[in-house]
Amino acid sequence: MYNEIDLDRIDLNQGPPQEEPKRQYYYMAKCREWARDFERGNGRRPTFFIQTFGCQMNARDSEKIQGIMKTIGYEEGDSAKADFLLYNTCTVRENANLKVYGRLGQLKKQKKENPDMIIALCGCMMQEPDVVEKIKKSYRNVDIIFGTHNIFKLAELLALKLFSGAGSGKMIVDIWKGTDQIVEELPNERKYFFKSGVNIMFGCNNFCSYCIVPYVRGRERSREPEDIIAEIEGMVADGVVEVMLLGQNVNSYGKNLKHPVSFAQLLRQVEQIEGLERIRFMTSHPKDLSDDLIDVMRGSKKICKQMHLPLQSGSSRLLEVMNRHYTKEDYLLLVEKIRRAVPDISLTTDIIVGFPGETEEDFKETMDVVKKVKFDSAFTFIYSRRTGTPAAAMENQVPEDVVKERFDRLLALVQEVSAERTGRAVGTVQDVLVEERNGQDTSLVTGRTSQNYVVHFAGRPSQIGSIVPVRLDESRGFYYMGTQLAD
Numbered sequence: 001m002y003n004e005i006d007l008d009r010i011d012l013n014q015g016p017p018q019e020e021p022k023r024q025y026y027y028m029a030k031c032r033e034w035a036r037d038f039e040r041g042n043g044r045r046p047t048f049f050i051q052t053f054g055c056q057m058n059a060r061d062s063e064k065i066q067g068i069m070k071t072i073g074y075e076e077g078d079s080a081k082a083d084f085l086l087y088n089t090c091t092v093r094e095n096a097n098l099k100v101y102g103r104l105g106q107l108k109k110q111k112k113e114n115p116d117m118i119i120a121l122c123g124c125m126m127q128e129p130d131v132v133e134k135i136k137k138s139y140r141n142v143d144i145i146f147g148t149h150n151i152f153k154l155a156e157l158l159a160l161k162l163f164s165g166a167g168s169g170k171m172i173v174d175i176w177k178g179t180d181q182i183v184e185e186l187p188n189e190r191k192y193f194f195k196s197g198v199n200i201m202f203g204c205n206n207f208c209s210y211c212i213v214p215y216v217r218g219r220e221r222s223r224e225p226e227d228i229i230a231e232i233e234g235m236v237a238d239g240v241v242e243v244m245l246l247g248q249n250v251n252s253y254g255k256n257l258k259h260p261v262s263f264a265q266l267l268r269q270v271e272q273i274e275g276l277e278r279i280r281f282m283t284s285h286p287k288d289l290s291d292d293l294i295d296v297m298r299g300s301k302k303i304c305k306q307m308h309l310p311l312q313s314g315s316s317r318l319l320e321v322m323n324r325h326y327t328k329e330d331y332l333l334l335v336e337k338i339r340r341a342v343p344d345i346s347l348t349t350d351i352i353v354g355f356p357g358e359t360e361e362d363f364k365e366t367m368d369v370v371k372k373v374k375f376d377s378a379f380t381f382i383y384s385r386r387t388g389t390p391a392a393a394m395e396n397q398v399p400e401d402v403v404k405e406r407f408d409r410l411l412a413l414v415q416e417v418s419a420e421r422t423g424r425a426v427g428t429v430q431d432v433l434v435e436e437r438n439g440q441d442t443s444l445v446t447g448r449t450s451q452n453y454v455v456h457f458a459g460r461p462s463q464i465g466s467i468v469p470v471r472l473d474e475s476r477g478f479y480y481m482g483t484q485l486a487d
């Protein structure tokens, strides 16, 4: 757990210590001196703005970055006037990259107006050497680039920039190819005071043949269970009631620890934490989902009735080429087992359309699984060719118009089956964690059930962060309207 370290007591006349995280505390203190000077000179604190692309991993990384920036003395501000602007990037599909280049182009004008602003880039896209080369050549206004492995070094890189001399236009680039290092005890912020993501592992070893994540996030590394428990206990003491345990494949958690611990065992420990009310996790790879995990879920009061179980394709033939290590039948059997153990569980999934060599028959198998499972919702993606992955080199890429036509059919089916499932909780009473005031009607608050269904009901903002019983009266597509029964 990170404790408010006393940055003011750090002797800046000495050189920085070598070991982490002390080295970063030193640089945070150094940057804080700069931030105080800035405040004296400008009558305000320096401001930062972070834009996060991609998945929950990036969202959590951004909270860590935010924690460091606030510790240094920056405050959150408007993107148009930020003194420090950072894009935490994603590269899972080509679209994600295009968005970032678009934004960087727009920033050229802003940087001209405010030459002192610092533009920083980090995240998965920066782990691709081609991307960094392109930025070095075409986007000279970028000041700092770092990757997914060295986020903890932000203060050090910022210090390098801030103290490199006025007007120095040197771009600071620090990308690591990989790492075994997990630096604990750094500051971090939470977007919500009552819920938080918690990394239980980093990286991925699965090398699904279409996916770039293992290349940009490195090999799988699990955190020690004690560190995870201590972090959650600290959060609970600070008001958190719900955690989302995060990993690319949580079901393989703990395999590489000195004393291996399974994900099911970790869940049993997390469950014991007093004051913690809800546990979610993502993502579950079907190939590693154990009976033990299903058992823990069956017996648990805290683990939410929700699971994200990416299918990717319903064709056993394609699943093999995708390197997923399960068949259509394995997947269907798994769903059956999970539903038997937790009957009202909400199941969501990811599906890719147009993987190289996908035939109409393969696609029909995918449609068949969607019909059989009736997912609560499904994220559907058009296959995107990612440089360096085995699938990118496959010659039988599916023509764009065929992919588009299949994608539309799949989307229509997904909407049809999820519409069938919406409304099934009408009339039931559910525990709802109140998350925010309703944006449109301020007499309403909005929260989520264990299944992650969104519910609006008449309530007070003071209820935010607490769990209350709500009767679900009516289903309106993606959400329910309800009535609170008692406090």
Ligand code: SAH
Residues within 6 Å of the ligand: 092, 093, 210, 211, 212, 213, 247, 248, 249, 283, 284, 285, 310, 312, 350, 351, 352, 381, 382, 383, 384, 385, 386
């Ligand atoms: N680790 C998670 C998902 C990470 S990426 C898992 O294994 O499920 C999130 C989703 O993006 C994937 O589930 C997949 O459906 C999609 N995806 C990954 N690579 C893709 C690609 N090259 N083209 C299209 N979709 C892709």
Ligand code: SF4
Residues within 6 Å of the ligand: 204, 205, 206, 207, 208, 211, 212, 213, 214, 248, 249, 285
């Ligand atoms: Fe990508 Fe597969 Fe790893 Fe998920 S499990 S991140 S899809 S390689």
Ligand code: F3S
Residues within 6 Å of the ligand: 053, 054, 055, 056, 057, 058, 089, 090, 091, 092, 124, 125, 213, 216, 217
């Ligand atoms: Fe994107 Fe990286 Fe997540 S590529 S999906 S942000 S792990």
